[in-house]
Amino acid sequence: MNATLKSKLRRELRARRQSLSEDQQTIAAKQLTQRLIRLAAFRHARHVAAYIASDGEISPAPLLRFAKLNAKHCYLPKISRSATSNSMTFYPYHHRQALGPNRYGIGEPAGLRRQPRVPRKLDIVLLPLTGFDKHGRRLGMGGGYYDRAFAFKRTYKVRKPIMIGLAHQCQEVNSLPTDHWDIPLDFIVTDRQVIKVKKR
Ligand SMILES: Nc1nc2c(c(=O)[nH]1)N(C=O)[C@@H](CNc1ccc(C(=O)N[C@@H](CCC(=O)O)C(=O)O)cc1)CN2
Numbered sequence: 001m002n003a004t005l006k007s008k009l010r011r012e013l014r015a016r017r018q019s020l021s022e023d024q025q026t027i028a029a030k031q032l033t034q035r036l037i038r039l040a041a042f043r044h045a046r047h048v049a050a051y052i053a054s055d056g057e058i059s060p061a062p063l064l065r066f067a068k069l070n071a072k073h074c075y076l077p078k079i080s081r082s083a084t085s086n087s088m089t090f091y092p093y094h095h096r097q098a099l100g101p102n103r104y105g106i107g108e109p110a111g112l113r114r115q116p117r118v119p120r121k122l123d124i125v126l127l128p129l130t131g132f133d134k135h136g137r138r139l140g141m142g143g144g145y146y147d148r149a150f151a152f153k154r155t156y157k158v159r160k161p162i163m164i165g166l167a168h169q170c171q172e173v174n175s176l177p178t179d180h181w182d183i184p185l186d187f188i189v190t191d192r193q194v195i196k197v198k199k200r
Pocket residue numbers: 007010011051052053054057077078079088104106128140141142143144145146
């Protein structure tokens with residue numbers, strides 16, 4: 001039931017972000033950066049995970065440059081497929097890091113010489129949203145990668161990492177369906193606003 005609804009919404013919301021022009025994307029990414037760098041959660045973070053934008057997603061690239069200049073350690077997700085599950089690992093994103101496309105065509109660290117960082121040792125995770133509502137519910141790309149990698153946050157009720165969903169303002173919807181495995185967000189930041197999610 002939820003799955004059909006989620007996939008219909010996903011199609012609609014992906015079309016919305018894909019229709020933004022290059023200029024709109026550039027401006028949105030800068031505005032997003034300005035909002036994020038004011039957040040205490042970001043200022044205090046030493047280990048920051050983000051992503052390489054694809055499919056019209058709002059880009060954390062200018063934020064990553066700022067984070068690097070401020071001596072923060074940055075990480076990018078890399079996905080892998082095994083016989084039993086699809087998982088995601090976070091690798092350091094350093095200067096001149098080689099990137100290669102994953103099976104969805106998204107850039108991810110390639111030619112790895114460094115060790116990944118375990119998810120619970122990240123301070124903040126900036127994750128891409130396909131959709132969100134004002135209550136802080138999220139819709140991802142449907143792979144369940146973030147839900148699985150951070151399922152420990154639901155199980156152990158730990159504070160870290162702080163989960164911050166990033167999206168274009170045009171990806172807001174009135175209400176989203178939720179499933180029990182959806183990991184809760186702490187903040188949603190768009191080019192226009194910061195939502196601090198209330199604990200449920
Ligand atoms: N930039 C970025 N990196 C990321 C993610 C992401 O959402 N954005 N991921 C976050 O998980 C992981 C990759 N997950 C993905 C999962 C599904 C599809 C995808 O395109 N799936 C279907 C459509 C699904 C649907 O509409 O129901 C497709 O192949 O077209 C892409 C990425 C890791 N890296």
